[in-house]
Amino acid sequence: MTSRGPIAVLGLGLIGGSLARDLAARGDTVWGFDADRAAVRSARRSGVIARAIDHDLTALRDAQVVVLAVPVDVAPALLQRASTHVRDAALITDVGSTKRRIVQCAADLTLGASFVGSHPLAGDHRAGWRASRTGLFTGARVDLCRSPQTSDTAWRRARALWRAVGARPVEHDAARHDAELAFASHLPQLLSLGLAGVLAHRGIARKRLGTGGRDMTRLAASSEKMWGAIFDENAEPVLDALDACLAALGALRGAVQHHDRETLRTAFTTAHAWTDDETRNPDAHQTRGGRAP
Amino acid sequence: MTSRGPIAVLGLGLIGGSLARDLAARGDTVWGFDADRAAVRSARRSGVIARAIDHDLTALRDAQVVVLAVPVDVAPALLQRASTHVRDAALITDVGSTKRRIVQCAADLTLGASFVGSHPLAGDHRAGWRASRTGLFTGARVDLCRSPQTSDTAWRRARALWRAVGARPVEHDAARHDAELAFASHLPQLLSLGLAGVLAHRGIARKRLGTGGRDMTRLAASSEKMWGAIFDENAEPVLDALDACLAALGALRGAVQHHDRETLRTAFTTAHAWTDDETRNPDAHQTRGGRAP
Numbered sequence: 001m002t003s004r005g006p007i008a009v010l011g012l013g014l015i016g017g018s019l020a021r022d023l024a025a026r027g028d029t030v031w032g033f034d035a036d037r038a039a040v041r042s043a044r045r046s047g048v049i050a051r052a053i054d055h056d057l058t059a060l061r062d063a064q065v066v067v068l069a070v071p072v073d074v075a076p077a078l079l080q081r082a083s084t085h086v087r088d089a090a091l092i093t094d095v096g097s098t099k100r101r102i103v104q105c106a107a108d109l110t111l112g113a114s115f116v117g118s119h120p121l122a123g124d125h126r127a128g129w130r131a132s133r134t135g136l137f138t139g140a141r142v143d144l145c146r147s148p149q150t151s152d153t154a155w156r157r158a159r160a161l162w163r164a165v166g167a168r169p170v171e172h173d174a175a176r177h178d179a180e181l182a183f184a185s186h187l188p189q190l191l192s193l194g195l196a197g198v199l200a201h202r203g204i205a206r207k208r209l210g211t212g213g214r215d216m217t218r219l220a221a222s223s224e225k226m227w228g229a230i231f232d233e234n235a236e237p238v239l240d241a242l243d244a245c246l247a248a249l250g251a252l253r254g255a256v257q258h259h260d261r262e263t264l265r266t267a268f269t270t271a272h273a274w275t276d277d278e279t280r281n282p283d284a285h286q287t288r289g290g291r292a293p
Numbered sequence: 294m295t296s297r298g299p300i301a302v303l304g305l306g307l308i309g310g311s312l313a314r315d316l317a318a319r320g321d322t323v324w325g326f327d328a329d330r331a332a333v334r335s336a337r338r339s340g341v342i343a344r345a346i347d348h349d350l351t352a353l354r355d356a357q358v359v360v361l362a363v364p365v366d367v368a369p370a371l372l373q374r375a376s377t378h379v380r381d382a383a384l385i386t387d388v389g390s391t392k393r394r395i396v397q398c399a400a401d402l403t404l405g406a407s408f409v410g411s412h413p414l415a416g417d418h419r420a421g422w423r424a425s426r427t428g429l430f431t432g433a434r435v436d437l438c439r440s441p442q443t444s445d446t447a448w449r450r451a452r453a454l455w456r457a458v459g460a461r462p463v464e465h466d467a468a469r470h471d472a473e474l475a476f477a478s479h480l481p482q483l484l485s486l487g488l489a490g491v492l493a494h495r496g497i498a499r500k501r502l503g504t505g506g507r508d509m510t511r512l513a514a515s516s517e518k519m520w521g522a523i524f525d526e527n528a529e530p531v532l533d534a535l536d537a538c539l540a541a542l543g544a545l546r547g548a549v550q551h552h553d554r555e556t557l558r559t560a561f562t563t564a565h566a567w568t569d570d571e572t573r574n575p576d577a578h579q580t581r582g583g584r585a586p
Contacts, residue, residue, distance in 0.1 A: 121503040141501070184497050188509040190549075191484050193560055194541040200567035202476050202537070208434075209477050210414040212515075215508040216481040221568040222505075224561035231549045231557065242546050244495070246539065248487040253535050256483075256524045264524065267486055268517035274493035275514040 004090075005064030006031050007161075008053060010078060012039045014123060015095045016069025017048075017132025022165040024048045025134055031063060039129035060085040065161060067118075068094040068102075073229035076105040083109045091157035093118045097181060097226075098234045099145040099174040112149025116158035117174060119143040119181070120167055127223040138166035145174040182237035187245055189219050189227055190238070196220030297383075298357030299324050300454075301346060303371060305332045307416060308388045309362025310341075310425025315458040317341045318427055324352060332422035353378040358454060360411075361387040361395075366522035369398040376402045384450035386411045390474060390519075391527045392438040392467040405442025409451035410467060412436040412474070413460055420516040431459035438467040475530030480538055482512050482520055483531070489513030 009020045012034040020043065024030045032049035034040050043049045053059045060066055060082055066089050068075045075094055079102070086092055092115045094102050099117040106115035122140040124131075142162045146155060162169045196217045199206070206217060231238055255263035302313045305327040313336065317323045325342035327333050336342045346352045353359055353375055359382050361368045368387055372395070379385055385408045387395050392410040399408035415433040417424075435455045439448060455462045465473075489510045492499070499510060524531055548556035 124504050140503075180497060180501070183492060183495050184502050184506055187491070188488060188502075188506045190542065190545050191488060192505070192509060193564055194538055194545055195481060195484060196564035196567055197541045197560055198480070198534070198537045199476060200563050201541075204473060204477050206568055208473070209481075210433075211417050212485070212512045213477050213481045215511050216485060217564075217568070218508050219505045220561075220564035222561075224558055227561070228554050228557045232552050232554065235549050235552065238549055239546065241491070242542065242549070244491045245487055246542060246546070248490045248494075249483065249535065249539060249542075252483050252487055253532065253539070256528050256531050256535070259525050259528065261521050261525070264521045265517055267490055268513075268515075268520070270493050271486055271489035271510075271513035274489055275499055275510070 005029070006050070006062060007065040007067065008033070008060055008063035009049070009067045009069055010034075010053070010082070011069035012036075012043050012049075012129045012132070013069060014127050014131045014136075015120065016067065017043065017129045018122075018134070018136035019067060019069065019095070019165060020048050021132060021134045022137065024050075026164060028164075031059060033057070034129070036129070042129055057082050057085050061088065064090050065157065066092045067161075068092075068096075071226045071229040072096040072098050072102070072233050075102050079105055079111070080109060083111060086111065086114075089114055091116065091154045091161065093158055093161070095120055097123075097185060097230050099143070099172075099177045101233055103145055103147050103174045107147050107149060112147045113151045114154045115147065116150055116154050117143075117145035118158060118162065118169075119145075119177065120162065121185075122167070125218050125221040127226065135166070137162070140167045142167045142169045143172040143177050144169050145172055145177055147174075178234050179237045179240075182234055182241040183244075186230060186234060186238045187241040189222065190231075190242060191245065192217055192219035298322070299343070299355060300358040300360065301326070301353055301356035302342070302360045302362055303327075303346070303375070304362035305329075305336050305342075305422045305425070306362060307420050307424045307429075308413065309360065310336065310422045311415075311427070311429035312360060312362065312388070312458060313341050314425060314427045315430065317343075319457060321457075324356060326350070327422070329422070335422055350375050350378050354381065357383050358450065359385045360454075361385075361389075364519045364522040365389040365391050365395070365526050368395050372398055372404070373402060376404060379404065379407075382407055384409065384447045384454065386451055386454070388413055390416075390478060390523050392436070392465075392470045394526055396438055396440050396467045400440050400442060405440045406444045407447045408440065409443055409447050410436075410438035411451060411455065411462075412438075412470065413455065414478075415460070418511050418514040420519065428459070430455070433460045435460045435462045436465040436470050437462050438465055438470055440467075471527050472530045472533075475527055475534040476537075479523060479527060479531045480534040482515065483524075483535060484538065485510055485512035486520075 006029040008031045009016045010033045012032050020030045030049050031051040032043050033053035040052045103117045120142040122137050159169045299322040301324045302309045303326045305325050313323045323342050324344040325336050326346035333345045396410045413435040415430050452462045
């Protein structure tokens with residue numbers, strides 16, 4: 001941000017903590033809140049946050065920007081608790097993997113003008129302040145979802161916030177975002193979790209796997225607190241995505257069973273065209289998923 | 294290897310090419326064969342192979358060690374073609390992801406004494422000579438499968454071959470190997486392929502994915518020629534593994550549909566214990582999957 005008043009980061013986990021680190025490193029004044037007092041102390045000691053925000057959240061009155069960086073099932077209640085104190089903020093945003101509910105929630109609290117939903121695609125399987133690090137957002141896409149009430153000021157501020165930490169903001173519709181992320185992120189998470197469960201049950205240690213199997217089970221180490229909330233909130237799109245995948249796996253099952261190399265070849269050809277596509281046209285996603293704001 | 298006669302590598306793809314590079318780098322005399330003449334020329338020009346083996350394979354008469362590094366559906370026929378020329382070899386081995394058929398095939402050709410089945414867990418989604426590189430096997434587990442006929446000399450040579458390139462040979466029963474790899478490797482490959490197909494069909498570009506989604510779709514770029522042959526040959530164990538996974542995904546589907554956080558929590562707890570296990574006991578797989586030879 002072109003620096004002005006303090007930026008309050010509520011939740012100092014992987015995403016919130018990393019954002020706080022990057023903002024502090026470029027000279028912004030960052031205030032922090034986390035239910036985990038040890039995380040707050042650590043963030044204070046390392047000089048990342050200049051002030052610990054008390055549980056009553058009254059300090060938010062003096063924040064110019066407020067970022068909710070908590071699981072998606074905690075964010076609405078936290079926004080409600082904060083709502084009386086954030087009327088003067090130029091921007092209120094979040095970082096959750098689902099966007100419909102929080103955008104609607106901000107509107108219901110009459111905070112729509114200053115609210116922009118954000119989703120940085122920068123997470124990994126680690127969680128908590130200890131996993132946070134500088135540079136996490138470098139080059140990462142951030143989906144920005146506005147509501148009809150969102151002011152130009154808030155919108156500009158949201159873009160500036162993410163650009164300040166090296167990310168690439170892309171405007172996206174909240175409902176479309178949630179439907180797309182069910183396929184692009186929530187489905188891969190479920191597959192990894194299912195695979196890890198099968199391997200655990202079968203007594204095959206993770207070290208037994210090659211690099212491919214390792215890649216496929218990394219997400220299984222992710223936080224249940226975060227993911228359970230996402231599956232809960234985005235259940236319908238997630239079920240759509242999972243059903244599509246179960247159908248695809250059923251077709252592959254048939255091909256293996258019947259030694260049908262032609263069907264396998266078609267599946268690989270489709271997959272190769274899709275992976276090659278990225279190489280040929282690295283910015284294809286910008287025009288498919290949304291437009292640059 | 295403590296160097297003696299020439300080592301013939303049949304197939305100069307990712308695995309064969311990388312093995313040839315490492316052996317040549319440590320001073321072994323490596324001869325090479327590949328159906329792709331350009332790969333052979335390139336391997337010659339780069340000084341990795343000292344001699345190109347002709348299609349008639351008669352040169353194998355003078356090889357001390359013969360390594361089959363071709364897809365698993367090509368290896369048996371190649372071994373048969375080579376069989377009259379390799380009677381004096383101290384070791385004949387392969388690198389395939391399935392072991393029952395090739396070990397049996399060597400016995401049928403009365404090559405059992407000098408044959409040891411090898412499976413280095415070092416592949417990735419790339420293929421061909423151009424993907425080959427030095428150091429690919431450093432620290433990688435290599436499953437070694439002997440037959441009742443395998444001589445002590447061949448066994449010692451097989452261990453020495455893989456140790457020479459930095460790998461970690463572990464004895465394994467061929468049938469158990471194939472059943473285990475169906476879960477540890479062939480199943481992850483099918484899941485990645487199925488996921489890529491769904492995302493392609495849905496029009497979601499790979500660049501749209503976060504790091505987790507990228508991890509989950511990397512294997513989809515693997516070679517059909519290699520994988521089609523593996524699924525064909527190991528169909529029954531692969532179907533067992535896939536059915537176990539479809540059941541696990543069905544259970545997760547029910548949990549998402551019914552907002553059953555308890556079932557999700559249990560799934561994450563199981564997955565976390567399994568991934569943590571690796572950290573706590575990095576050598577656990579050595580005692581589970583097989584014993585050090």
